Amino acid sequence: MKKILFVSSEVHPLIKTGGLADVCGSLPIALAELSQDIKLILPRYQSLKITEEVRFLCTVRVDNRNVNILETRLPGTQVTVLLVDYPSYFNLPGNPYVDELGEPWPNNAERFALFCKIAVEIAMDRAYLDWKPDIVHCNDWQTGLVPALLSLEYERPKTVFTIHNMAYQGLFPKATIYDLNIPGPLWHIAGLEFYDKLSFIKGGLVYADFITTVSPSYALEIQTAEFGYGFEGLLASRKASLGGIINGIDLGHWNPEVDPYISQTYTATTLTKKRPNKAEVQRQFGLAIDDKIPLFSLIGRLVEQKGIDLLIECLPEMMSMNLQFVLLGNGDKAYEKQLQVLADEYPNKIAIKLGYDEVLAHVIEAGADIFLMPSKFEPCGLNQMYSQRYGTIPIVRKTGGLADTVTDTLPQTLAQDTASGVVFNEASAGALLEAIKRALILYNVPSAWKKMQVNAMSKDFSWQRSAAEYLALYNNL
Numbered sequence: 001m002k003k004i005l006f007v008s009s010e011v012h013p014l015i016k017t018g019g020l021a022d023v024c025g026s027l028p029i030a031l032a033e034l035s036q037d038i039k040l041i042l043p044r045y046q047s048l049k050i051t052e053e054v055r056f057l058c059t060v061r062v063d064n065r066n067v068n069i070l071e072t073r074l075p076g077t078q079v080t081v082l083l084v085d086y087p088s089y090f091n092l093p094g095n096p097y098v099d100e101l102g103e104p105w106p107n108n109a110e111r112f113a114l115f116c117k118i119a120v121e122i123a124m125d126r127a128y129l130d131w132k133p134d135i136v137h138c139n140d141w142q143t144g145l146v147p148a149l150l151s152l153e154y155e156r157p158k159t160v161f162t163i164h165n166m167a168y169q170g171l172f173p174k175a176t177i178y179d180l181n182i183p184g185p186l187w188h189i190a191g192l193e194f195y196d197k198l199s200f201i202k203g204g205l206v207y208a209d210f211i212t213t214v215s216p217s218y219a220l221e222i223q224t225a226e227f228g229y230g231f232e233g234l235l236a237s238r239k240a241s242l243g244g245i246i247n248g249i250d251l252g253h254w255n256p257e258v259d260p261y262i263s264q265t266y267t268a269t270t271l272t273k274k275r276p277n278k279a280e281v282q283r284q285f286g287l288a289i290d291d292k293i294p295l296f297s298l299i300g301r302l303v304e305q306k307g308i309d310l311l312i313e314c315l316p317e318m319m320s321m322n323l324q325f326v327l328l329g330n331g332d333k334a335y336e337k338q339l340q341v342l343a344d345e346y347p348n349k350i351a352i353k354l355g356y357d358e359v360l361a362h363v364i365e366a367g368a369d370i371f372l373m374p375s376k377f378e379p380c381g382l383n384q385m386y387s388q389r390y391g392t393i394p395i396v397r398k399t400g401g402l403a404d405t406v407t408d409t410l411p412q413t414l415a416q417d418t419a420s421g422v423v424f425n426e427a428s429a430g431a432l433l434e435a436i437k438r439a440l441i442l443y444n445v446p447s448a449w450k451k452m453q454v455n456a457m458s459k460d461f462s463w464q465r466s467a468a469e470y471l472a473l474y475n476n477l
């Protein structure tokens with residue numbers, strides 16, 4: 001059994017701004033189920049959705065500040081959560097990173113440095129908890145100083161640093177190092193310095209014993225200039241200690257067999273029951289209710305990362321084909337407007353809903369035939385996994401987690417019963433359009449299509465599988 005301290009700035013369902021919270025709320029539970037002794041540590045924000053009892057544990061003193069450590073449990077579980085209680089930094093309205101107006105907190109460096117230093121005190125068992133972890137598992141830039149500070153300690157735990165998205169790096173002006181009391185030995189270009197600035201993420205990338213990302217393909221991609229944000233050289237130099245582990249999905253919440261949000265539940269052996277769900281999507285989006293017309297869909301943030309521009313370029317050409325397209329999402333106003341214009345121009349074929357709607361996301365996953373995910377980059381991605389679980393065939397670009405979780409449909413993969421989607425390479429509208437045409441051809445061969453659906457629905461996207469990989473990594477360290 002390993003003792004694991006799991007460090008994250010957000011954990012679902014206590015607090016969530018993005019996919020990081022989902023991973024940090026699920027992986028620790030799966031590790032606990034594998035009989036590991038795991039404790040999470042999280043700042044005590046004002047908006048935490050605490051449901052279990054909270055008790056005071058101790059006061060830790062760092063940088064002349066007294067910080068209280070509280071203890072609760074992850075809602076509905078036995079997993080311990082340590083809360084770093086420092087009200088002037090964390091007991092505020094707004095979210096973990098920005099204030100109510102959406103502006104980054106001006107003292108984000110101080111806030112997350114304090115969080116990191118407390119995690120180090122606990123990791124070194126200097127907080128009188130009588131518990132010293134074997135592994136400290138850190139996530140994204142907010143926790144990057146933990147591996148750096150621990151590197152200076154004698155008889156320290158091993159450190160793992162997981163990159164959920166390289167696009168966020170925690171970069172601050174050089175003078176911050178004095179405010180934060182960063183030890184001198186960490187300040188150099190092979191340390192925390194990044195072009196004369198302080199980089200939190202570099203603390204993880206340089207000093208962690210092992211670095212992971214959320215898919216094997218993304219682990220390779222971030223070693224190239226296109227995806228590495230200037231860290232590609234450093235990451236390439238660490239490639240022996242860098243790997244990818246695909247996230248799991250919440251199989252209870254995303255399960256067509258019991259999903260309470262959909263018109264008709266179904267399984268891989270009752271796929272005809274998918275039909276009423278398709279009719280429901282067509283009804284809710286005001287499209288003709290017709291089972292024969294292939295129904296394409298997209299759910300997600302409307303941002304450049306997701307390849308929305310490629311889709312917008314394709315849509316006019318798609319209008320000459322026999323298909324319908326529904327979209328649920330919000331994001332860049334320019335994309336929203338262009339999509340609205342197209343929906344107004346082709347009301348019989350395109351229907352969109354701009355907004356965030358968890359229930360409708362389930363309805364679409366259950367009812368659509370095809371799900372589009374033409375992302376420019378995708379560290380892991382969840383929707384392509386949800387789609388496969390619902391027998392909704394994904395069309396994805398071959399990048400990051402999309403490349404690792406969707407098997408292209410070719411004569412060979414059909415024969416091997418692995419084909420589960422349509423995969424294209426180039427980030428261009430032309431390549432996406434070719435993939436769409438290929439999907440339409442397959443859709444018209446019911447025996448092939450059904451095979452793809454069954455293959456997709458039988459894939460293992462469980463957190464148990466991911467957790468077993470993390471545990472193997474911890475044991476190797």
Ligand code: ADP
Pocket residue numbers: 018019299300301328329330355356357358361380381382383384
């Ligand atoms: P990312 O984390 O980059 O946004 P993922 O595919 O990993 O992309 O996860 C996105 C998650 O957010 C999925 O659970 C998806 O269903 C959900 N989602 C995104 N936009 C919407 C929306 N407009 N309505 C409902 N769910 C959404």
